[in-house]
Amino acid sequence: MARYSNKNRYLNRLRLGKAGLLGLLGMLSGAANAAWQLNLQEPVTATARRVYDLHTLLTVVIVVIFVGVFAVVTYSLIFHRKSRGHKPADFHDNTTVELAWTIVPALILIAIAFPATSALVNMRDTSQPDLTIKVTGYQWKWGYEYLTGDAAGVKYMSVLATPRDQIENKAPKGEHYLLEVDRPLVVPVGKKVRILTTATDVIHNWSVPAFAVKTDAVPGFLRDTWFRADKEGTYRGQCSELCGKDHGFMPVVVEVVSDEKYAAWVAEQKQQMASAADDPNKVWKLDELLARGEKVYAANCASCHQANGQGLPPVFPALDGSKIVKGPKEGHLDIVINGKPGTAMAAFGAQLSDTDIAAVVAYERNAWTNKLGEVIQPAEVKARRGK
Amino acid sequence: MSHPASASRYFVPEPSHWPVVGSFALLLLATGAILTFNSIAYGGYFLLGGFAVLTVMLFGWFGRVIGESEGQRYNLQVDRSFRWSMAWFIFSEVMFFAAFFGALFYVRVLSIPDLASAEQAALWEGFKNQWPTAGPAAKDAFTPMHAWGIPAINTLLLLSSGATVTWAHWGLVANKRQQLIVGLILTVLLGLLFLGLQVYEYREAYSHFNLKLTTGVYGSTFYMLTGFHGFHVTLGVTMLTVILLRALKGHFTGERHFAFEAVAWYWHFVDVVWLGLFVVVYWL
Amino acid sequence: MQATHTAGHAGDHHHDDHAHYPSGWKRWVTTTNHKDIGSMYLWFSFVMFLVGGAMSLIIRAELFSPGLQYVSPEFYNQMLTLHALIMVFGAIMPAFVGFANWMIPMMIGASDMAFARMNNWSFWLLPPAAILLTVSIFVPGGAAGTGWTLYPPLSVQMGIGMDMTIFAVHILGMSSIMGSINIVTTILNLRTPGMTLMKMPLFCWTWLVTGFLLIASMPILAGAVTMLLTDRHFGTTFFNAAGGGDPVLFQHIFWFFGHPEVYIIALPAFGVVSHVIPAFSRKHLFGYTSMVYAIAAIGLISFFVWAHHMYVTGIPLTGQLYFMYATMLIAVPTGVKVFNWVTTMWRGSLTFETPMLFALGFLVLFTIGGLTGLVLAMTAVDIQLQDTYYVVAHFHYVMVAGALFSAYSGLYFWLPKWTGHMYNEGLGKLHFWLSIIFFNIAFFPQHFLGLAGMPRRIPDYSQQFADFNVVSSVGAFGFGLSQLLVLIVVFQAVKGGAKADSRPWDGAHGLEWTVPSPAPYHTFEDPPAFDAAEAHA
Numbered sequence A: 001m002a003r004y005s006n007k008n009r010y011l012n013r014l015r016l017g018k019a020g021l022l023g024l025l026g027m028l029s030g031a032a033n034a035a036w037q038l039n040l041q042e043p044v045t046a047t048a049r050r051v052y053d054l055h056t057l058l059t060v061v062i063v064v065i066f067v068g069v070f071a072v073v074t075y076s077l078i079f080h081r082k083s084r085g086h087k088p089a090d091f092h093d094n095t096t097v098e099l100a101w102t103i104v105p106a107l108i109l110i111a112i113a114f115p116a117t118s119a120l121v122n123m124r125d126t127s128q129p130d131l132t133i134k135v136t137g138y139q140w141k142w143g144y145e146y147l148t149g150d151a152a153g154v155k156y157m158s159v160l161a162t163p164r165d166q167i168e169n170k171a172p173k174g175e176h177y178l179l180e181v182d183r184p185l186v187v188p189v190g191k192k193v194r195i196l197t198t199a200t201d202v203i204h205n206w207s208v209p210a211f212a213v214k215t216d217a218v219p220g221f222l223r224d225t226w227f228r229a230d231k232e233g234t235y236r237g238q239c240s241e242l243c244g245k246d247h248g249f250m251p252v253v254v255e256v257v258s259d260e261k262y263a264a265w266v267a268e269q270k271q272q273m274a275s276a277a278d279d280p281n282k283v284w285k286l287d288e289l290l291a292r293g294e295k296v297y298a299a300n301c302a303s304c305h306q307a308n309g310q311g312l313p314p315v316f317p318a319l320d321g322s323k324i325v326k327g328p329k330e331g332h333l334d335i336v337i338n339g340k341p342g343t344a345m346a347a348f349g350a351q352l353s354d355t356d357i358a359a360v361v362a363y364e365r366n367a368w369t370n371k372l373g374e375v376i377q378p379a380e381v382k383a384r385r386g387k
Numbered sequence B: 001m002s003h004p005a006s007a008s009r010y011f012v013p014e015p016s017h018w019p020v021v022g023s024f025a026l027l028l029l030a031t032g033a034i035l036t037f038n039s040i041a042y043g044g045y046f047l048l049g050g051f052a053v054l055t056v057m058l059f060g061w062f063g064r065v066i067g068e069s070e071g072q073r074y075n076l077q078v079d080r081s082f083r084w085s086m087a088w089f090i091f092s093e094v095m096f097f098a099a100f101f102g103a104l105f106y107v108r109v110l111s112i113p114d115l116a117s118a119e120q121a122a123l124w125e126g127f128k129n130q131w132p133t134a135g136p137a138a139k140d141a142f143t144p145m146h147a148w149g150i151p152a153i154n155t156l157l158l159l160s161s162g163a164t165v166t167w168a169h170w171g172l173v174a175n176k177r178q179q180l181i182v183g184l185i186l187t188v189l190l191g192l193l194f195l196g197l198q199v200y201e202y203r204e205a206y207s208h209f210n211l212k213l214t215t216g217v218y219g220s221t222f223y224m225l226t227g228f229h230g231f232h233v234t235l236g237v238t239m240l241t242v243i244l245l246r247a248l249k250g251h252f253t254g255e256r257h258f259a260f261e262a263v264a265w266y267w268h269f270v271d272v273v274w275l276g277l278f279v280v281v282y283w284l
Numbered sequence C: 001m002q003a004t005h006t007a008g009h010a011g012d013h014h015h016d017d018h019a020h021y022p023s024g025w026k027r028w029v030t031t032t033n034h035k036d037i038g039s040m041y042l043w044f045s046f047v048m049f050l051v052g053g054a055m056s057l058i059i060r061a062e063l064f065s066p067g068l069q070y071v072s073p074e075f076y077n078q079m080l081t082l083h084a085l086i087m088v089f090g091a092i093m094p095a096f097v098g099f100a101n102w103m104i105p106m107m108i109g110a111s112d113m114a115f116a117r118m119n120n121w122s123f124w125l126l127p128p129a130a131i132l133l134t135v136s137i138f139v140p141g142g143a144a145g146t147g148w149t150l151y152p153p154l155s156v157q158m159g160i161g162m163d164m165t166i167f168a169v170h171i172l173g174m175s176s177i178m179g180s181i182n183i184v185t186t187i188l189n190l191r192t193p194g195m196t197l198m199k200m201p202l203f204c205w206t207w208l209v210t211g212f213l214l215i216a217s218m219p220i221l222a223g224a225v226t227m228l229l230t231d232r233h234f235g236t237t238f239f240n241a242a243g244g245g246d247p248v249l250f251q252h253i254f255w256f257f258g259h260p261e262v263y264i265i266a267l268p269a270f271g272v273v274s275h276v277i278p279a280f281s282r283k284h285l286f287g288y289t290s291m292v293y294a295i296a297a298i299g300l301i302s303f304f305v306w307a308h309h310m311y312v313t314g315i316p317l318t319g320q321l322y323f324m325y326a327t328m329l330i331a332v333p334t335g336v337k338v339f340n341w342v343t344t345m346w347r348g349s350l351t352f353e354t355p356m357l358f359a360l361g362f363l364v365l366f367t368i369g370g371l372t373g374l375v376l377a378m379t380a381v382d383i384q385l386q387d388t389y390y391v392v393a394h395f396h397y398v399m400v401a402g403a404l405f406s407a408y409s410g411l412y413f414w415l416p417k418w419t420g421h422m423y424n425e426g427l428g429k430l431h432f433w434l435s436i437i438f439f440n441i442a443f444f445p446q447h448f449l450g451l452a453g454m455p456r457r458i459p460d461y462s463q464q465f466a467d468f469n470v471v472s473s474v475g476a477f478g479f480g481l482s483q484l485l486v487l488i489v490v491f492q493a494v495k496g497g498a499k500a501d502s503r504p505w506d507g508a509h510g511l512e513w514t515v516p517s518p519a520p521y522h523t524f525e526d527p528p529a530f531d532a533a534e535a536h537a
């Protein structure tokens, strides 16, 4: 893990020229300072260590080749220059050396191919996991669903937790700026975790460098990868496939915990799930709905339609004053439940409960200038589903 | 290296405004298409204007080329250049079709079996590995195309048109004008008949088979492959018609008739693509 | 960069009417002269380089420090996409087509290109495409924000700017295909008697193979974006799993074009360097025959390695292994070329004028880029590095320090032939030294950023990446500003300066150096005599 210190924060604020100079010095002095990190992140899985070593080996090989080739060049540049009175030799073919420098590189490559192959074969072996988790990429958040193990059935979203003010430079940036989420993925230490990835809208990529894990989440397909973390801790990565405007703002955070802590966490999740389950037949009052709807809206809709309902036209329409929002509620429910194919408007029917949809639709119909005063009940949402 | 009746030097044309007119036409066409596809106003006008300018340019440019050719300004070396270029052009067309054939191959051999595999069952339960298919989320049933109806007839039509154009070529080489002209007329007619049947087949598919461009990946590959082929047949027929008109005007000699040969090559290429289509789209 | 036309008539035995051309702008719009068209390509390419470069400076300004400062994330993505498309299709490729137009007819003793009128069209297709690309910034929804790779489904979500990009790509493709057919035909059919293929200058060889790659791969790209267009507007489902398609299918088709494309950029660059290094070593190029085989091998292999861009898409293990081995194979012929250049210099009589400096810069930095490419080729390692700045560093080393430096090398090398004047050597050397220093400041730290895990294509990053990004941005601005020097150098040389001999470089060989400088408007109306000793530049 790259660490971050106050000293660096100070460095950032230095003026352009000075910082550039320091940058050069930093490059020369190497990794004296953790933020001037020069190499791969510290590996915490056996796979990542193999990759780390393979990369080190490759780097040595290419540096040696480079130095070898350019030692010859440098010799020429110094001793075979015209200004030293060197006369050009007259040769332009030599089958022996030409064969040699075809064969020798080929042999080097064959030698490299062995460790490269075995590291890869190991990486792709997802058999016999202790635990399987489905990871779904959404624009722009991650959905986690535990498929097997004690936590089977646990399911939640993981969204960037960095406040907007920090991004817009209105507040000082925190330690884990852009690499923090509201609810990380929690896994037990020392267990083989198989990750199934998919997406609902566009291609995302679930990546944690410390585990050497990086797999595309392709809509309509499941892909898999695995890791077995051997150290407790919090490991951070980012979505690694361009997925639209907030691609830079959908981090991956994995918390690796001891078996006991994991068991406690699972128990807590189960309990929450039980208590949070809404009574589908409850009849909601407007102010209750609006309070809940505002939260749902902030978590799911505001990234596109903005908190003030103005959207980012023309791509993301304003909901404040929108014809659909102010029109019949069936139309409004339909677009939220089914989304609109070919646009970023996702089908929230699969992501949100009837109650949440009822709440957010009611909220939209009453927020900003859309004061329609309407109440929407979960039962209405249920009735609209599948239509 | 020079032909008795032609220029001694390699022909370099004088400055010409046709290329830039062509570029302007394409800009208009692109703008028109963009506006139309996004349902914005005036797209149609741009498209129409683009076609008009393009037509003028094609007449102007090719008229020029024909004039130069009939004016004996191309020597044998120029003729060789034409042959090389036509060969490379057809190669580029082959690669264009390769993209679509590749897509068909990919969905049939890789993505459909993958979508239907046990690993993906969690997403697309009950989807079976079969072809044709409109995909795991398809709702309406449709009837796929059968090879042994119209497509088989079309195959025969195109194959015979390949024969007639060759027959016409023999006529040209042997200086039998009659044979040349009859052969070309037959080829054009066969081509038109092919197109007519193709249109009929499309209408059937839309009205009776519920097979549309939007019918999943089967509909997509079927219409895009046969559609682009049909478009190339249309081009081929147009070019054959021009050659026919030129033949009627007494153009071409038994030794020098590159334009005829180029069109014949093109026609054979269209023919071969159809054979590929017949086998992998309709038959297998 | 323009042939002065008065010189055009000198010693020109008057023949057809084609020595005449309209004056003023009409000359440039209607011209069928390979030199005029070459100049237009080069100017166009330089303008596009400034436009694409200005976009990269917007990127680097935004990345100067963490947080969002100047542009919104959407706009950042649009800049990123256009920067790449404009640099690749608008700057680098046209630059080498410009060289091909100017030099190939002169190198092989042809009167002009095989199809001089179509040549004009190839050029004049570029401006409409450039208009579509640049105007797309201003339409509702803005330009495509998908990266130059245009992956669906993201590209299906985009607005009207995406359609403009698609049509721009179509038009660029037409231009490239026509241009390539022209060049390939010229090389195959218009060589002066006695110049067999194996006696032909290497630059022509690189273009012969490049032309082949273009003719084979551009139609594939056209097919890919056509499917994208119908998926966007007509309900086809090529790239949509619900209908039985696959988003990854697009990536296969795109990279089947995209990988040959990177060698389309690299091969002509190799060609230029293969002329410059012998000239300033005052020796023949070492290993001409193996160079030719290496070029052909690179061209061929480049069609069989495409999925090394797709290691993380979930292709099967066997696929990953195959593409890893095939990709590694490319290092062998490329290595042959590097070793041949090195041996060409060995025991030569070296001098270091600007073209040679840029060629050496190319050699060192391209090798670095190639070697990091090899690291990326190892699937297991690429899984750590894919979509990080390590990749960005890799391809800027091969494309900027590789292709662009080689283009500069060629520019300084042939400028005296084009303008009839020697350029300002001092400024040229300054340009080189500033470029190479700032280039490394800008892009070397990106290796470290990538290793540490900084993803590419993000407008904002976490704090541990801050320091190297500052360095990189400073370097980028320095590099960008240094490029303005080239404008000064070229203007000066066009305007005046020391008269250039017909062979201004004593080590240069080839037919192009037998004609006066500036080269007359029509060079070889009749095929010149070919002296085999002049072969192999």
Ligand code: HEA
Residues within 6 Å of the ligand: A065, A069, A104, A105, A106, A108, A109, C149, C262, C263, C265, C266, C308, C309, C327, C328, C330, C331, C334, C335, C336, C338, C366, C367, C368, C369, C370, C371, C372, C373, C374, C376, C377, C378, C382, C385, C386, C387, C391, C394, C395, C398, C399, C402, C403
């Ligand atoms: C001019 C363009 C150019 C060139 C020439 C190359 C050359 C090579 N490239 Fe690169 N590449 C790009 C342009 C180019 N690339 C671009 C634009 C991308 C990113 C696209 C995107 O995603 O946007 C990319 C991405 C890219 C990737 C995908 C990375 C990723 O996204 O995860 C890979 C992976 O294999 C790769 C590999 C290689 C290899 C092995 C070579 C080889 O050809 C290099 C061969 C050269 C040498 C090896 C050096 C000289 C040889 C010797 C001195 C001999 C001795 C050597 C040995 C025995 C090792 N490249």
Ligand code: HEA
Residues within 6 Å of the ligand: C049, C050, C051, C052, C053, C054, C056, C057, C059, C060, C080, C081, C083, C084, C085, C087, C088, C092, C146, C147, C148, C149, C392, C396, C399, C400, C403, C404, C442, C456, C457, C458, C459, C476, C479, C480, C481, C483, C484
């Ligand atoms: C041959 C192609 C080529 C060239 C020459 C360049 C040149 C440069 N590139 Fe580019 N680049 C790509 C091809 C190229 N690039 C590609 C393919 C991508 C991938 C895109 C994607 O992910 O889809 C990319 C992506 C890319 C990124 C990654 C962005 C990201 O992933 O988020 C960055 C960031 O530093 C960058 C920087 C630069 C810089 C600083 C230059 C410099 O070398 C440019 C120097 C030139 C100038 C700066 C022009 C000088 C002009 C002036 C100084 C005048 C200024 C005038 C005004 C301001 C009015 N490029």
Ligand code: CUA
Residues within 6 Å of the ligand: A137, A138, A140, A203, A204, A205, A239, A240, A241, A242, A243, A244, A246, A247, A248, A250
């Ligand atoms: Cu999700 Cu990038």
Ligand SMILES: [Cu+2]
Residues within 6 Å of the ligand: C258, C259, C262, C306, C308, C309
């Ligand atoms: Cu590649």
